[in-house]
Amino acid sequence: MDAVVTVAQLALGAAALFALARAARGPTLADRIIALDLVLLLLAGGVAAHGARTDTELFVPLLIVVALVAFTGTLIVARFIEWRDSK
Template sequence: MHIVYLLTFGLLSIAFVLIFIRLILGPTLPDRVVALELLATVAVAMTGTYAIFTDRSSFIDVAIVAALTAFLGAIGFARFLERGGPRDD
């Protein structure tokens, strides 16, 4: 069972690095925001996996708060784009 946790953390770490590269190289702002959302999702997955690995339920609360914060960030960005995006006022 320990190997499953190590494999999960390894794959999530690889995904984290690849997503971070997309965040840096993303040609447009929406690409970078999607990468940032995906980074938050991977962070939530890592936190949930760690909670299962250590058998501590308090980390599940941390994962829920991080997921809700990421969701609110996505809503805020969508509203920002709906209103016309950045302006040069």
């Protein structure tokens, strides 16, 4: 299990780098926010994978908070894009 989790976490880290590359490059604000949303989901995945290795359930609150923040953050930016373009 240890090896599996390490492989998974390395892969998720690489994926987060791809997402950060898109966040840096854009070109639209929507691209950036979707990329950052993805980074948070990947972070949650890494935390859950860590939970599989250590058999602790401490990761559960963190998982829920990250999922909530990712959701509300993305919604707020979507609203902002609409508001900015309607001006």
